[in-house]
Amino acid sequence: MSRPNRNVLTIILAGGQGERLSIFSEKRAKPAVPFAGKYRIIDFALSNCVNSGLFDILVLTQYRPLSLHDHIGNGKPWDLDRLHGGVRMVSPYLGRKDSDWYRGTADAVYQNINELEETDAEYVLILGGDHIYKMDYRPMLQLHREKGAEATVGVMRVPLEEAHRFGIVAADDEGRVVEFQEKPKQPKSNLVSMGIYVFNKNYLIEKLTKDAQDSSSKHDFGHSIIPGMLNAGDKLYAYTFDGYWRDVGTVHSYWEANMELLQDPPELDLYERSWVVYTRSEERPSAVIEASANVKDSLISHGCQVHGQVINSVLSPGVIVEEGAIVRDSIIMIDSVIGKGSVIDKTVIDKEVIIGEGSIIGYGDDTTPNKFEPHKLNTGITIIGKRAQLPANVKIGRNCKIGTDVKPEDFPSLELGSAETVTAAVQTTRK
Incomplete structure (x- = not known):
């Protein structure tokens, strides 16, 4: 300094x-x-x-x-x-x-x-x-x-x-x-x-x-x-x-x-020792990359546990990617869990989200803008809000919005086409 x-x-x-x-x-x-x-x-x-x-x-x-x-x-x-x-x-x-x-x-x-x-x-x-x-x-x-x-x-x-x-x-x-x-x-x-x-x-x-x-x-x-x-x-x-x-x-x-940030070299160098980007960082153990894991061109934060595949993605502290799961072109925030066998593609997931086993998030080539937020979600990115809990085997298309605190029972079915939105039946006030 x-x-x-x-x-x-x-x-x-x-x-x-x-x-x-x-x-x-x-x-x-x-x-x-x-x-x-x-x-x-x-x-x-x-x-x-x-x-x-x-x-x-x-x-x-x-x-x-x-x-x-x-x-x-x-x-x-x-x-x-x-x-x-x-x-x-x-x-x-x-x-x-x-x-x-x-x-x-x-x-x-x-x-x-x-x-x-x-x-x-x-x-x-x-x-x-x-x-x-x-x-x-x-x-x-x-x-x-x-x-x-x-x-x-x-x-x-x-x-x-x-x-x-x-x-x-x-x-x-x-x-x-x-x-x-x-x-x-x-x-x-x-x-x-x-x-x-x-x-x-x-x-x-x-x-x-x-x-x-x-x-x-x-x-x-x-x-x-x-x-x-x-x-x-x-x-x-x-x-x-x-x-x-x-x-x-x-x-x-x-x-x-x-x-x-995942480009080689990145335009923004977070590893430059002469110009450190400081932050408040929680005490977490080192990241664990299991022998069964495959990680390529990704940022893996401390406290993460990777058992599946992470490709061209950013994982915040404490994220768990379970066995057989694939995370691709996505951003996963703090303490979220990607269930076994799930596939996450071009999705941004907020903190403490649980993705049920066998789920597919961000599938297909239909990039119809979101029905309720067409000006915000129109480039194929699906988003999932804080503390949402997704059921096992759910299938969700592109430009979808899964709201904060959504529970499995809030989903009308296990298949959600592109441009759809799911909101929680009961909203909470937690920050």
Whole structure:
């Protein structure tokens, strides 16, 4: 870890609901969704901070924050359990009239403006807590100072067909931003905002205060603050990042980013000793790969027991793959059990799921979009929610959704075609 930079306060926006992730963000905040086996999505932003020497961090939570609070705790795994600075978790509160829920990203920071006013830091770094990347923030901070900027936005190139999901940025030859469009339907460029901003502290306080008084504002950095800066002719610059960065906001992009870790070599190297990705890790025994097992191009976390085949897949801690079972092109989260003789293909399974013996999940070539969530499940991936229990010998097609806490008796039959959904008859309130 680097020498602390006490001149920067970092704010991580971690309150997003992540609706496009379907059941995986129904019971937890999007930044708390497991990734790459043993990590959570927010681990990447936190690790980037400490590797960049930034140890004064405010995490703003909102939607279902319990998993996130449990995971981060006092911040010890990231060396953030500090007397001065460290990590602080903040949720919305009745801080001012008619406001107990963040109305946008800018409002989230404004509701905690006392943190800005009280800090001795000169600069504020604002991050999202829901992206997968490794980035040294120091060059961006340096560019901000060198340009005499009032704000700097991190940008990068993405495939043009994905650009509509982001804010589109245009900059001149000096790097000064001259145009910004938030999520246009037909983007003119593939240079997009990463949702990473550096602000001069006093300038940010002024902008947030003015925005809060504007009843027509969306109180959002992308929709309100950045366009307002451009209209006012303020000094806004772009910092271009050319490393690996993924927005895992959809089921497909989440699955794809996990699968990219299995490439040789992977674009994102989790084994780089000079840039460690830290996490809170439970005490588990070493993984066991039995003599009968066959594991190929996969990530196997600690505590796993593999007796069957695991091909091109990611297994979180404690997963059990029983004899004769095949897991292929799939993501299996914490403590799930794949029953004997089962076949799992292109499926994402949440934690503590039990797949009955002889089951087939993700079969056939029918990729009809899910009937209830066609915009979320349309690329052939079947998803299974937390603590679902599937009956033995069940057969499930593609783009299917098996809900949280589903029990064997909730299945209308042992064969479920593509695009179908099963939900639990009785919902539980466990996190």
